Amino acid sequence: MSVMWQVTIASLRSQSRRLVAPGIAIILGVAFAAASLSLGQTLGGSVRSMVAGYYTDYDAVVATGDTEPMPAATLTTVQETEGVQRAVGELRAGSTMATPTGPAYVVAATSPTEQSSARVEDGRLPRAADEIALSRVVASADQLAVGDEVSLSADEGPGSEVTVVGIVDAGADPRYAGGTPAVFGSHDAVSAWTGEDGYSEIVVRGTEEVTADELTDRLRERTGGVAGASLGDDGATGSTTEGATDDVNGDDESSPVTVDTGTDHADAVTARLAGGTDVITGMLLAFAAVALFVSAIVIANTFGILLARRTRETALLRAVGSTRAQVVQGAVVEALATGVVFSAIGTAIGIALCGGLVALANASGSSTFPELVFTTSITAVLVPFVVGVVVVLAAALRPVLRASRVAPLEALRPAGTVAARSTAGLVRIGLGLALLAGGAGLLVLGWQTAFLAAGLAGGMTSFLGVLLIGSLLVPTLARIIGAVPAAVLGAPGRLAVGNAVANPRRAAATASALLVGVTLVTMTAVGARSAEASITAELDDRYSVDAAVTATDGELEPGLVDDLREIDGVTGVATVPGSEVSLGVDGTTHEAQAVVGVSDETRSVLRNGDRLDRLTDGTIYVTSDVAEGFGVADGDRVTVRGGSGPVTLTAVVDDALGYDWVVTGADLDRIGGDVATRAAFLRLAEGDPGSTVEAIDEVVADAGVEVGGSAAQRAEMSQVLDAVLYVVLSLLAVSVVIALVGIANTLSLSVLERTQESALLRALGTTRAQLRRMVAIESVLLALVGVTLGSALGIVYGVAGVGALVGELTPVVVEIPWGLLGGVAAAAVVAALVAAVLPAVRAARVSPAAALATD
Numbered sequence: 001m002s003v004m005w006q007v008t009i010a011s012l013r014s015q016s017r018r019l020v021a022p023g024i025a026i027i028l029g030v031a032f033a034a035a036s037l038s039l040g041q042t043l044g045g046s047v048r049s050m051v052a053g054y055y056t057d058y059d060a061v062v063a064t065g066d067t068e069p070m071p072a073a074t075l076t077t078v079q080e081t082e083g084v085q086r087a088v089g090e091l092r093a094g095s096t097m098a099t100p101t102g103p104a105y106v107v108a109a110t111s112p113t114e115q116s117s118a119r120v121e122d123g124r125l126p127r128a129a130d131e132i133a134l135s136r137v138v139a140s141a142d143q144l145a146v147g148d149e150v151s152l153s154a155d156e157g158p159g160s161e162v163t164v165v166g167i168v169d170a171g172a173d174p175r176y177a178g179g180t181p182a183v184f185g186s187h188d189a190v191s192a193w194t195g196e197d198g199y200s201e202i203v204v205r206g207t208e209e210v211t212a213d214e215l216t217d218r219l220r221e222r223t224g225g226v227a228g229a230s231l232g233d234d235g236a237t238g239s240t241t242e243g244a245t246d247d248v249n250g251d252d253e254s255s256p257v258t259v260d261t262g263t264d265h266a267d268a269v270t271a272r273l274a275g276g277t278d279v280i281t282g283m284l285l286a287f288a289a290v291a292l293f294v295s296a297i298v299i300a301n302t303f304g305i306l307l308a309r310r311t312r313e314t315a316l317l318r319a320v321g322s323t324r325a326q327v328v329q330g331a332v333v334e335a336l337a338t339g340v341v342f343s344a345i346g347t348a349i350g351i352a353l354c355g356g357l358v359a360l361a362n363a364s365g366s367s368t369f370p371e372l373v374f375t376t377s378i379t380a381v382l383v384p385f386v387v388g389v390v391v392v393l394a395a396a397l398r399p400v401l402r403a404s405r406v407a408p409l410e411a412l413r414p415a416g417t418v419a420a421r422s423t424a425g426l427v428r429i430g431l432g433l434a435l436l437a438g439g440a441g442l443l444v445l446g447w448q449t450a451f452l453a454a455g456l457a458g459g460m461t462s463f464l465g466v467l468l469i470g471s472l473l474v475p476t477l478a479r480i481i482g483a484v485p486a487a488v489l490g491a492p493g494r495l496a497v498g499n500a501v502a503n504p505r506r507a508a509a510t511a512s513a514l515l516v517g518v519t520l521v522t523m524t525a526v527g528a529r530s531a532e533a534s535i536t537a538e539l540d541d542r543y544s545v546d547a548a549v550t551a552t553d554g555e556l557e558p559g560l561v562d563d564l565r566e567i568d569g570v571t572g573v574a575t576v577p578g579s580e581v582s583l584g585v586d587g588t589t590h591e592a593q594a595v596v597g598v599s600d601e602t603r604s605v606l607r608n609g610d611r612l613d614r615l616t617d618g619t620i621y622v623t624s625d626v627a628e629g630f631g632v633a634d635g636d637r638v639t640v641r642g643g644s645g646p647v648t649l650t651a652v653v654d655d656a657l658g659y660d661w662v663v664t665g666a667d668l669d670r671i672g673g674d675v676a677t678r679a680a681f682l683r684l685a686e687g688d689p690g691s692t693v694e695a696i697d698e699v700v701a702d703a704g705v706e707v708g709g710s711a712a713q714r715a716e717m718s719q720v721l722d723a724v725l726y727v728v729l730s731l732l733a734v735s736v737v738i739a740l741v742g743i744a745n746t747l748s749l750s751v752l753e754r755t756q757e758s759a760l761l762r763a764l765g766t767t768r769a770q771l772r773r774m775v776a777i778e779s780v781l782l783a784l785v786g787v788t789l790g791s792a793l794g795i796v797y798g799v800a801g802v803g804a805l806v807g808e809l810t811p812v813v814v815e816i817p818w819g820l821l822g823g824v825a826a827a828a829v830v831a832a833l834v835a836a837v838l839p840a841v842r843a844a845r846v847s848p849a850a851a852l853a854t855d
């Protein structure tokens with residue numbers, strides 16, 4: 001073993017504790033990536049195992065390439081093909097079942113074969129055309145049992161009276177999983193119930209003398225079928241099969257049948273069912289990439305400090321004959337060992353985490369699948385591991401090369417701080433300013449033109465510029481933010497500020513790690529809330545009614561209106577009178593048209609009463625859809641005939657209320673007729689309308705009314721955005737945790753670097769409590785710099801993103817969730833204090849005499 005290898009191994013043993021902090025950052029990033037990959041493979045593998053559990057028991061599957069069933073003659077052709085031992089045709093189609101609780105949509109299917117995972121729980125499978133078996137889902141929902149009678153019918157067709165002879169647990173069969181309302185019968189019965197004939201698919205088992213591939217080829221030749229992979233998304237075939245001897249499809253121009261082995265058919269079905277899992281995996285990996293990026297910043301900073309700390313050791317090695325290549329080799333080996341060990345740990349933790357999540361999902365019964373089958377692969381193991389090692393090597397490369405360039409005699413002298421105004425520093429700052437200016441221009445362009453790609457490019461470019469000028473920006477902010485503790489907390493505060501800015505590059509790298517996480521968190525929160533506020537404002541402008549309860553026949557009951565007034569969250573209720581009239585437009589009379597009247601009470605509950613400014617006596621509002629259908633334009637004359645004779649009004653095309661025809665209360669009195677309370681307009685309290693909308697639905701559940709208005713749309717949008725926001729913020733929290741680990745890491749190494757400085761302070765009378773306070777203030781100061789800069793950038797990016805996304809559709813309303821941002825800042829400060837505990841204790845424990853003796 002060479003001397004350099006021995007020195008490297010000795011260095012790893014003696015300084016292993018200093019590698020723990022960067023190791024934690026590596027573990028977190030790699031674990032997130034490994035868990036993401038494993039989870040994606042688990043979701044896809046679970047779908048595959050369910051589907052394959054049925055189809056792979058067969059040698060071939062013949063399926064329709066269209067929505068229409070394949071002709072019945074196809075089954076005969078398949079059964080007569082050489083090498084076929086058994087072929088079973090199956091038919092599945094929609095039907096309507098009449099039950100004691102009302103009509104219900106069901107999927108009618110031929111009785112499951114012995115290879116299906118569906119099992120009879122009670123009774124038996126049907127044997128006659130007037131018998132039916134229900135899935136447990138249908139039986140439970142409609143309160144049916146063996147012996148009951150139901151009626152099934154196709155669209156607009158006569159009903160077929162059948163008797164329930166069995167209850168089937170069909171959930172384990174992938175074709176009926178996820179709560180599919182399935183019922184089962186004979187082929188003839190299913191044809192009668194659905195109005196369909198033929199077969200949806202034919203499952204085939206071959207003789208022992210023929211392989212699955214050979215049998216599939218024969219079936220393609222006999223049926224004129226094609227491989228399922230050759231069919232496009234629209235079912236059109238991309239190739240034809242030559243030599244088809246039986247035209248089982250006749251002259252029908254619909255898509256030909258597909259013929260595949262059981263395994264290939266299972267793969268095709270899996271691809272359709274698991275398409276969403278690739279999206280989920282991609283999203284998780286995107287956040288894992290963020291975590292790895294933050295880890296790279298922390299790791300690079302850590303190795304920079306470690307190598308700077310060992311400058312004299314490196315110089316001594318150079319002085320006794322080590323070459324620059326040997327120094328680089330030793331440092332790279334050290335980085336490689338660190339990356340290998342901690343990446344392996346992170347990979348194992350990530351896969352274990354995925355396994356735990358799968359077990360938790362199965363135990364809770366909340367999975368979409370009957371059971372998630374934990375799946376991992378070489379890819380899920382190797383990719384995160386290799387990425388982790390590569391990130392460590394890439395992050396360590398720059399400080400390693402910098403350390404190797406130091407001349408032996410120069411390094412043996414006390415090293416000063418590298419000035420930010422060096423040539424390289426000035427170039428870096430100049431490039432950063434140029435990128436910042438260019439990115440800002442793209443952000444403005446993206447907002448003004450509603451061009452999302454320009455906004456994304458501007459955000460990434462400007463953020464890269466901020467990172468490049470970090471060595472100038474971070475110390476400046478640290479001095480500004482640190483002015484208060486420096487003035488209030490005395491010497492510890494002033495020393496903490498000085499320590500934080502003593503090495504601008506290190507301070508910038510430390511704050512940048514937290515900056516990335518906070519920027520993304522803030523951008524996501526501000527973007528989601530501003531988008532919600534913008535869309536809500538547009539809804540309020542277009543549809544002025546929060547909630548409208550309209551009688552479908554007759555009038556609203558007075559008691560129902562009183563009940564609506566009592567709902568929490570309803571701040572105002574206005575009754576809306578209406579009448580049924582005939583309307584004359586351009587000589588054409590339209591009978592039985594509903595017209596409603598608006599009073600001052602009605603206007604008082606509207607979100608945007610200005611939309612009714614043009615509704616005056618002598619005018620009639622008409623929605624744009626009705627106006628187009630009736631050929632009405634602004635200013636046209638409309639004759640309204642009610643109980644008091646004809647009244648001629650001027651049309652105004654506007655969708656303010658959503659009702660087809662709207663007049664003033666005075667004009668409604670002039671029109672006359674059977675005037676009654678036809679609707680009630682509700683004004684809801686500010687905030688989340690979801691609970692209020694649910695309460696309204698409960699009150700009117702059996703009242704024979706319709707509920708409309710913009711509140712339901714706002715509630716649905718808010719729920720979706722909240723769900724996305726919470727998931728994204730939870731994922732981004734990983735990067736913030738890694739950044740805080742980086743702060744703790746930097747402080748620990750910085751304290752080691754400043755051992756003699758700390759000893760001198762102790763010798764001059766500084767107490768241990770003051771030293772601990774100094775380190776804590778420094779940690780909090782770096783965290784506040786990252787939070788402040790990240791919050792400012794996140795607000796800008798979030799607002800600009802909303803402008804680029806919806807700015808063309810609606811004016812942007814900026815809404816900043818100050819509570820959430822304040823919580824992020826408070827959490828960062830608390831975490832920074834926690835991160836400072838061990839470094840502060842270490843700094844305070846060293847006695848003055850022992851520290852002054854340190855080389």
